[in-house]
Amino acid sequence: MITTGRWRRIDRIAARTIGAFLALLATLALAPPAPAQPLTVPSDDEVVKAYHYLLARWFVLRQETLDLKAGMKWNQVVHREPGGVAWANPNLDVAYSEAWIGIDETSCTLVTLPEITNRYYTVQVLNGWGEVTANLNERNYPKHPFGTFALCLKDAKVALPAGAERVDLPNRKSRVLMRIELGADPDQARALQKQITMQATGTPTIAQTIQMTFANDKLPGIAALTNADEVLESDPDINPGMNQLANWVHALDDLAHDPSFRVPLDDVIRRRAIPAFYAAVRESGPVKNGWIHPRVFGNYGKDYLMRSVVNMIGIWANTAKEAVYFGRIDIEGSRTYTQTFPKAALPGTKARYFWSVVAVDNVQYRVIRNALDRHVLGKQSKLTPNADGSLTLAFGPTAPAGIPESNWMPTPDGLHYNLTYRFYGPTPDVVSGAYYPPPLVERKPD
Secondary structure: OOOHHHHHHHHHHHHHHHHHHHHHHHHHOOOOOOOOOOOOOOOHHHHHHHHHHHHHHHHHHHHHHHHHHOOOOEOOOEEOOOOOOOOOOOOOOEEEEEEEEEOEOOEOEEEEEOOOOOOOEEEEEEOOOOOEEEEEOOOOOOOOOOEEEEEEEOOOOOOOOOOOEEEEEOOOEEEEEEEEEOOOOHHHHHHHHOOOEEEEOOOOOOOOOOOOOOEOOEOOOHHHHHHHHHHHHHOOOOOOOOHHHHHHHHHHHHHHOOHHHHHHHHHHHHHHHHHHHHHHHHOOOOEEOOEEOOOOOOOOOOOHHHHHHHHHHOOOOOOOOOEEEEEEEEEEOOOEEEEEEOHHHOHHHHEEEEEEEEEEEOOOOOEOOOOOOOOEEEOOOOOOOOOOOOEEEEEEOOOOOOOOHHHEEEOOOOOEEEEEEEEEEEOHHHHHOOOOOOOOEEEOOO
16 A cells, blocks of 8 residues: 555655656757756754654654554553553553554544542543643543543544543544552552453554664664655644644655665764754753753643653653653662652652652663662652651662661662652642752762
């Protein structure tokens, strides 16, 4: 099957071919030749911007490829054990259920939730660019906090079950993440999780997945742009103001098929675009006390670069209404650090629901295993406060003297890692950026 993107490229090639043929006819008739139609070549800066823009879509396609290869099926929910998800920077104090859904003009996807009280939950829906398009919970749907929701394509004419809450989505494919706080009774959370059901109302037409596989430390070059038209059109970007970026991507698709342009464009990507992207990770928001407060997440508007950064380091980030994140990157695992929260600003006072901190590696952003099987500190950890009511946490390869073992996160000796704080139901000062977690203080060997 020839996709729309390939037709677009064929049309452009045909236009140039016809132009050349007419020029030949004009020459034979001794008339002035018709002007050639040269390829549009973006500047180096435009190449960098187009590449950064497209990365967001590539990261989501990579996860779609991996998930379906691992056995996930369209419109079928998978209930994961705590910590059992396979993507960057997961939350380890929730029970996750996840799915890929496909909808069209003839079929919606029904999600049915049990009644959940006295614990945080949300059903987060994201499109193929990592933009949050819905959160199903009692905060957004106070009159319908549980029961059946119908996820539908806008303007789809589908008969729905009585009492179903219709939620219109802008894209034909979506990623769904369902989070239920483990809380003080993880078994109950898992029991609630297993009551979540999903089914399609019909048989939707779902476009074939565009296969993407690459590592974070080996981002793709110009060869990956040979199907850029198809990638763009496979899930239209819902954010306004992206037309010029899309035009540059289309131009790069043309040039990627021309041998005379491939080498210099690949050089621009590898020499400028990729290093600039890695640098953007370190510059993704204001920094205070050594912690980065991402400037935007969940919904990105015109900040396409931040969307790509988040999709690499913490794919499926939610909106600030649900959670706020702080990151500390590239920490040396062989060193020991302590962090003390004053009594008047304990982490639990900054989150209506719960808080946590998790350690991940600094390349693939996956959870780092350790001998204690302790990968997260948070609300449900049995933390020991100091005598004055403050709280000290420790991060290092061995527990430092004077710090309760319960407050210690083991880190990988000889490797570098990142820490991510999450505050669910954040207080206004956390959302605004007025609050930052306390600094890490290096603890010298005893």
